[in-house]
Amino acid sequence: MAMTxxxxxxxxxxxxxxxxxxxxxxxxxxxxxxxQRLLVVSDLHLEKGSSFAARGVLLPPYDxxxxxxxxxxxxxxxxxxxxxxxxxxxxxRTAHERLSDSDRDALSAxxxxxxxxxxxxxxxPALPSDLGGVVATEVAIGPIAFRHEPTGAxxxxxxxxxPKARVSTRGRSMERRCFACDGERAVMPAFGAYTGGLSIxxxxxxxxxxxxxxxxxxxxxxxxxxxxxxxxx
Amino acid sequence: MGGKFPLSTYLAERxxxxxxxxxxxxxxxxxxxxxxxxxxxxxKVPGVRELLVxxxxxADKHYLxxxxxxxxxxHQTLGMLLTRRMERARVRPxxxxxxxxxxxxxxxxxxxxxxxxxxxxxxxxFDPDMLGDDLEAWLAESALMKRTFRTCAVISxxxxxxxxxxxxxxxxxxxxxDLIYDVLRKHQPDHVLLRGARADAATGLLDLRxxxxxxxxxxxxxxxxxxxxxxxxxxxxxxxxGRESVYGEASDELLAxxxxxxxxxxxx
Numbered sequence: 001m002a003m004t005x006x007x008x009x010x011x012x013x014x015x016x017x018x019x020x021x022x023x024x025x026x027x028x029x030x031x032x033x034x035x036q037r038l039l040v041v042s043d044l045h046l047e048k049g050s051s052f053a054a055r056g057v058l059l060p061p062y063d064x065x066x067x068x069x070x071x072x073x074x075x076x077x078x079x080x081x082x083x084x085x086x087x088x089x090x091x092x093r094t095a096h097e098r099l100s101d102s103d104r105d106a107l108s109a110x111x112x113x114x115x116x117x118x119x120x121x122x123x124x125p126a127l128p129s130d131l132g133g134v135v136a137t138e139v140a141i142g143p144i145a146f147r148h149e150p151t152g153a154x155x156x157x158x159x160x161x162x163p164k165a166r167v168s169t170r171g172r173s174m175e176r177r178c179f180a181c182d183g184e185r186a187v188m189p190a191f192g193a194y195t196g197g198l199s200i201x202x203x204x205x206x207x208x209x210x211x212x213x214x215x216x217x218x219x220x221x222x223x224x225x226x227x228x229x230x231x232x233x
Numbered sequence: 234m235g236g237k238f239p240l241s242t243y244l245a246e247r248x249x250x251x252x253x254x255x256x257x258x259x260x261x262x263x264x265x266x267x268x269x270x271x272x273x274x275x276x277k278v279p280g281v282r283e284l285l286v287x288x289x290x291x292a293d294k295h296y297l298x299x300x301x302x303x304x305x306x307x308h309q310t311l312g313m314l315l316t317r318r319m320e321r322a323r324v325r326p327x328x329x330x331x332x333x334x335x336x337x338x339x340x341x342x343x344x345x346x347x348x349x350x351x352x353x354x355x356x357x358x359f360d361p362d363m364l365g366d367d368l369e370a371w372l373a374e375s376a377l378m379k380r381t382f383r384t385c386a387v388i389s390x391x392x393x394x395x396x397x398x399x400x401x402x403x404x405x406x407x408x409x410x411d412l413i414y415d416v417l418r419k420h421q422p423d424h425v426l427l428r429g430a431r432a433d434a435a436t437g438l439l440d441l442r443x444x445x446x447x448x449x450x451x452x453x454x455x456x457x458x459x460x461x462x463x464x465x466x467x468x469x470x471x472x473x474x475g476r477e478s479v480y481g482e483a484s485d486e487l488l489a490x491x492x493x494x495x496x497x498x499x500x501x
Contacts, residue, residue: 058391060413062420167491174487193416196409218488225488 014217014224016179018186019143019155025179025217025224028074029189031157036141039080041071042148042159043088043190045123046103047095059194064099066193068106075110083114084139086159086188087121087148095124096131108132121148121160152208154184161204162190164197165216165232180205180229182214189219200229239304239440240333248334249302253281268465276464277456284451286355287467288345289460294327295344298337298467299359303447307440308336313371314363322353335470345459355455361448364441372431373418377438382430383410389426 014025024032031040049063075083090096099107110116116133120126127135138147143155150158166175177189180200187208190197198204200216209229216232218225240248251257258266272278279285279300286299301308308331315338316326324347326340347353372378386392392410417424435441458464463471 060417060421060424062416066416066420167488169487169490176488194412196412220485220488222485225485225492227488227491231491231494 014226016181016186016217017183018157018181019184021142021144024078026074026077027219027222027224028070029177029179029191029219030074030078031179031186031188032078032080033141033144037079037081038084038141039075039078039082040084040086040146040157040188041074041191042086042188043121043162043192043195044071044085045088045091045190045192045195047098048091048192048194050098051091051095063192063194064103065106067191068103068110070193071191072106072110081114082117083110083133084117084119084146086146086157087119088123088159088190089118089121090124090127091192092123093126096128119146119148150185150187150208152185152210156185157188158186159188159190161187161202162195162197163187163200163205163216164189165200165218165227165229167218167227167232176218176220178219178232179217179224180209180214181217182209182211185209199233201233205229239306239443240302241304242443245302245304249279249281252278272465276458276460276466278466280456282450283454283456284359284447285456285458285466287458287460287464288348289462289464289467290343290345291463291471294339295324295342296337296339296463296467296471297344298335298464298470300335300466301447301451302334303443304440305331305333306438307444307447308332310439310441310444312336312338313375314367315358317367317371318358318363319353322347322358324353330470330473332470332473335467337467337470337474339474348457348459355457356453359448359451359455361445361452364445364448368441372434378430378434379411379414381434381438382414382426385426385429385433386410386413389429391426 016023016025016031021033024034026032029041032038033040044067046064046067049059049061052059053061111132117139118124118127118131118133118135119139120135120137129135138145140146145153145156147156147158149160150156163178163180164175165178166173168174175197177197178200179189180187185208187205205214206212212230214229216227216229218227252269258269261269269278276287277285284299284301286297288295288297290296301311312329312331315336316329319326319338319340324340324342324344326338329336329338331337344353348355391413414427417427421427
């Protein structure tokens with residue numbers, strides 16, 4: 001697989017190797033497996049804004065439209081044959097009922113001519129069938145298993161933890177979402193507009209990666225940056 | 234250099250007048266008199282209505298120091314906007330530092346040479362039109378606006394402030410206002426909290442009115458001195474370099490730097 005990479009690819013694209021499969025790490029936080037034409041996004045948390053609003057925290061309600069807009073852009077970029085939403089696609093059990101008609105239409109438009117798999121997550125354990133696509137608890141393709149909550153197994157691509165990394169150099173610091181990967185397993189960043197993050201130095205990551213030698217692939221403004229997790233905090 | 238309150242306009246006016254009036258120097262302590270005389274001989278003592286701009290090389294960098302006497306806040310805003318423009322003019326600015334009297338910008342490009350060659354036009358650089366598009370473009374992305382927005386969001390009750398020691402949730406129950414800021418800016422740019430943050434920043438943190446007044450006052454009155462070394466008047470602001478953190482935005486470069494360390498480590 002490494003043979004197909006050109007010098008230009010290495011400069012403009014970031015690659016994530018998981019169990020000998022090379023995937024393109026997209027700047028948006030999605031993963032694309034070229035041979036399978038498979039696009040993976042995790043933790044969309046659609047309708048998180050309205051979920052908070054129902055509890056009296058009146059967040060502006062544009063998060064679903066923002067998230068679907070970004071999803072449409074990454075789908076247009078890669079034209080995948082299959083899309084996997086890696087769990088927590090909806091922020092709560094009834095969130096899908098609150099989708100506006102236009103958001104629902106936008107979602108349907110994205111599903112045209114491609115397979116769509118909703119992996120269920122802890123926020124959306126029981127998704128209805130009228131959303132389009134199929135619902136599964138996990139999916140295995142070749143050596144890779146896609147599931148929501150990471151178990152630490154080799155060949156696993158998961159979400160759930162919302163990894164982010166803080167990097168500081170010469171007294172300035174910045175914090176961004178990131179992929180966490182050690183070559184055998186990966187945890188994807190949350191894709192949703194209103195999703196926060198958990199530092200990759202948190203004990204939750206130590207449990208999955210066991211060795212401290214894993215990498216953060218940090219989402220910058222114009223490209224991804226591969227930084228040792230031990231260098232972040 | 235005092236606390237964080239900027240030099241008042243009234244006091245600034247007095248300082249400018251004092252410097253301009255040689256007879257008034259007699260009332261100053263001897264060391265200060267010597268300092269100003271030396272400045273007069275080496276460069277120039279800034280006049281009441283003009284803006285003195287000095288350029289000189291030092292170590293392997295080139296410096297531009299100007300003396301608007303408008304207080305730290307207005308100077309920091311000016312520094313932010315000037316460096317954006319210098320970036321476009323390929324001066325390759327690296328950073329800046331401000332105190333109450335002056336602003337120093339440094340970079341890799343030889344500014345003296347560029348000004349001589351006509352490739353860098355000081356009148357264009359200090360044109361008040363920087364308060365238009367340049368300001369908007371900078372503000373939209375700036376961490377400063379996000380911080381101000383957070384304050385507005387807390388006051389409005391949109392989010393609750395988290396206090397040190399309070400238990401942190403495993404995954405963000407409380408909300409990052411940066412995320413709200415980004416979404417709002419795109420989908421409802423005239424939102425009342427965005428307008429509030431903008432107004433707060435303009436008066437409290439950017440001193441925009443004062444910067445605007447200054448730029449109008451000195452328009453067409455820029456006096457440039459090309460020097461071969463640092464001037465006496467520039468020393469205080471130059472001493473702030475390193476002591477005061479450089480006021481700039483973190484960016485991809487910062488991440489790239491951290492990533493490079495890794496490459497170097499691997500190659501060594």
